[in-house]
Amino acid sequence: MQDHVGMNTAATKPPKKASSTSITKPSSRQTERLLRINDVCQATGLARSTVYAKLQQNDFPKPVRLHGKCVAWKASEIDAWISALPRAVM
Numbered sequence: 001m002q003d004h005v006g007m008n009t010a011a012t013k014p015p016k017k018a019s020s021t022s023i024t025k026p027s028s029r030q031t032e033r034l035l036r037i038n039d040v041c042q043a044t045g046l047a048r049s050t051v052y053a054k055l056q057q058n059d060f061p062k063p064v065r066l067h068g069k070c071v072a073w074k075a076s077e078i079d080a081w082i083s084a085l086p087r088a089v090m
Contacts (some may be wrong), residue, residue, distance in 0.1 A: 034064070034072035043078055 041048055054060035061081050063071035 033075035034066070035075050035078060036072050040073050040078060044082060 035043065037048055037051065040046075040051055044051070046054070051060060055062070061073055061077035063073045065071055
């Protein structure tokens, strides 16, 4: 069958779209993002000293040790801590 410009319409099928499941399919091994202190302060809006004060009061997620004195926080734990904060009453 020919269309108005003389091309075979059967041969000009539009390309198939990529399956969204293949693009967004999570890998079998998810990696946890780690946040350093500056990233934690930015995400929470807290000062560095407040983060460490809340750690001592057991009111903040514990960091994980990367090496030596270097620590970082799991992003999922920081996100959960932020989500658990009570809403402000206005």
